[in-house]
Amino acid sequence: MDAMLSLSHVSFSYHTLGGETLALRDISFSVGFGEFAAIVGPSGCGKSTLLSLICGLIQPESGAITMAGKPTAAGSPGIGYMLQRDHLFEWRTVYDNVLLGLEIQKKLTAENRRRVEQMLETYGLSAFAGMKPSALSGGMKQRAALIRTLALDPELLLLDEPFSALDYQTRLEVADDIGMIIRREGKTAILVTHDLSEAISMADRVIVLSKRPGQVKSIIPVSFPDEYDTPLKKRNAEQFSHYFNLIWKELKQYG
Amino acid sequence: MDKISAAQQKFLQDRNFHHKKILLLRCLLLILLLAAWEIASRTGLINSFIFSSPSRIVLTAWQMIADGSLWLHLGVTLGETLISFLAVTLFGLMAAILLWLFPSVSEVLEPYLVMLNSLPKSALAPLLIVWLGNNVRTVIVAAVSVAVFGSIITLHTGFREIDGDKVKLIYSLGGSKKDVMFKVIVPGSIPMIISNMKVNVGLCLVGVIIGEFLSAKAGLGYLIIYSSQTFRMDWMLMSIVILCLLSTVLYQGIRILEKKFG
Numbered sequence: 001m002d003a004m005l006s007l008s009h010v011s012f013s014y015h016t017l018g019g020e021t022l023a024l025r026d027i028s029f030s031v032g033f034g035e036f037a038a039i040v041g042p043s044g045c046g047k048s049t050l051l052s053l054i055c056g057l058i059q060p061e062s063g064a065i066t067m068a069g070k071p072t073a074a075g076s077p078g079i080g081y082m083l084q085r086d087h088l089f090e091w092r093t094v095y096d097n098v099l100l101g102l103e104i105q106k107k108l109t110a111e112n113r114r115r116v117e118q119m120l121e122t123y124g125l126s127a128f129a130g131m132k133p134s135a136l137s138g139g140m141k142q143r144a145a146l147i148r149t150l151a152l153d154p155e156l157l158l159l160d161e162p163f164s165a166l167d168y169q170t171r172l173e174v175a176d177d178i179g180m181i182i183r184r185e186g187k188t189a190i191l192v193t194h195d196l197s198e199a200i201s202m203a204d205r206v207i208v209l210s211k212r213p214g215q216v217k218s219i220i221p222v223s224f225p226d227e228y229d230t231p232l233k234k235r236n237a238e239q240f241s242h243y244f245n246l247i248w249k250e251l252k253q254y255g
Numbered sequence: 256m257d258k259i260s261a262a263q264q265k266f267l268q269d270r271n272f273h274h275k276k277i278l279l280l281r282c283l284l285l286i287l288l289l290a291a292w293e294i295a296s297r298t299g300l301i302n303s304f305i306f307s308s309p310s311r312i313v314l315t316a317w318q319m320i321a322d323g324s325l326w327l328h329l330g331v332t333l334g335e336t337l338i339s340f341l342a343v344t345l346f347g348l349m350a351a352i353l354l355w356l357f358p359s360v361s362e363v364l365e366p367y368l369v370m371l372n373s374l375p376k377s378a379l380a381p382l383l384i385v386w387l388g389n390n391v392r393t394v395i396v397a398a399v400s401v402a403v404f405g406s407i408i409t410l411h412t413g414f415r416e417i418d419g420d421k422v423k424l425i426y427s428l429g430g431s432k433k434d435v436m437f438k439v440i441v442p443g444s445i446p447m448i449i450s451n452m453k454v455n456v457g458l459c460l461v462g463v464i465i466g467e468f469l470s471a472k473a474g475l476g477y478l479i480i481y482s483s484q485t486f487r488m489d490w491m492l493m494s495i496v497i498l499c500l501l502s503t504v505l506y507q508g509i510r511i512l513e514k515k516f517g
Binding site: 052055057079080081083084085087089091092100101103104105152 | 418420421423424425426427428429430434438439442443445
């Protein structure tokens with residue numbers, strides 16, 4: 001696979017008056033076009049920092065991050081970032097919320113609006129477009145947040161534990177939902193999570209980070225027979241527990 | 256609508272009864288106080304020349320309504336309060352926005368703002384008279400000075416407490432600092448801005464009255480000072496009663512705004 005995104009020898013430290021904390025050390029990996037990668041690791045291993053770096057919100061202290069050969073920068077049109085919570089604004093309707101990115105980038109064309117309306121329709125939110133976000137369920141909010149991200153038509157999606165604020169049942173459903181949407185829209189995605197099952201059921205490859213300072217400990221390709229085509233179904237495949245134990249051991253060993 | 260169960264009906268009735276009871280007791284308390292005041296002053300228990308009485312206050316108000324002077328004083332005080340309130344709201348908001356946009360400036364100015372905020376503004380009033388003269392302008396500047404520094408500090412602190420992830424969201428969508436300001440910080444702070452307006456309207460009234468005490472030719476504050484100098488306690492107490500009503504009306508005005516936008 002061609003590399004769409006590649007990180008080479010990326011390191012990053014946080015500076016406070018109390019001293020310097022190395023958060024990530026010598027991270028190198030690449031993600032191919034259309035691939036779904038998951039990054040797992042213990043809490044505090046710098047997973048979210050890694051996404052902020054890829055997104056260009058912060059700059060690495062050393063090493064390089066390139067997307068299709070070019071360095072990434074904040075708000076690069078090619079990158080969509082989905083945060084832990086939906087952060088839909090209560091002072092806007094659902095429709096105005098999903099248009100936020102287009103509004104900021106001044107791309108509110110009739111064509112883009114139509115595309116967004118189409119997505120709202122496809123993903124079952126068009127009846128709620130005129131409502132305030134508080135009228136939506138947790139899962140619907142997360143779907144709306146994904147549409148807000150997809151509205152800018154990013155090639156690469158960064159998902160920062162996007163399901164962690166949901167209750168368990170909703171979480172499974174939404175992960176299923178979002179996983180399918182991302183596959184259907186043909187996006188490349190990087191999911192950060194501390195939930196191994198989530199990583200295995202959604203990703204093509206799982207990147208295991210060590211505890212702080214985060215280092216890539218192993219990269220495990222995940223594949224299931226064709227009949228297990230959704231995250232929920234994959235959880236029932238016999239390979240699932242195999243991958244689970246494998247990654248669990250990796251985490252234990254280096255944790 | 257669904258049929259209401261007996262228990263729910265009873266709950267609603269109890270609530271309704273409770274509200275009526277509270278309202279009734281509030282009215283009774285007022286009537287009791289007014290009656291006690293009136294009786295005490297008529298029976299000579301208190302000196303009605305010094306303590307006035309509800310009936311004398313009503314009579315005074317009636318006379319002043321008849322000759323139009325009450326409207327003049329009320330209008331002047333109300334006008335000055337509204338102008339200074341508007342100035343505080345706009346200036347406070349603009350200053351807080353600028354401080355948020357330029358963090359270094361806000362760091363430099365912080366100790367000065369804190370000092371100005373804790374300075375008793377009544378100390379400035381005589382200075383303002385010398386600088387600006389014995390006129391309405393002094394009253395308005397005095398009122399603005401009472402409220403504006405606290406307003407800037409409150410709004411700026413509120414702006415900084417906005418969820419960092421919401422800010423991150425805007426940046427991740429390619430937004431600028433200006434986008435963060437006008438798409439997240441300001442709209443997300445509307446409830447805080449309105450509750451700050453509630454404080455400001457009260458403080459402006461305080462400032463206007465201080466200003467009118469010292470430099471005015473009309474207004475309720477002027478009326479209070481004038482009646483104290485000429486020992487017309489009916490005028491003075493009437494002015495105070497009207498101030499009570501005025502401050503309530505202004506406060507409720509902002510509450511209506513709050514219900515609409517808050």
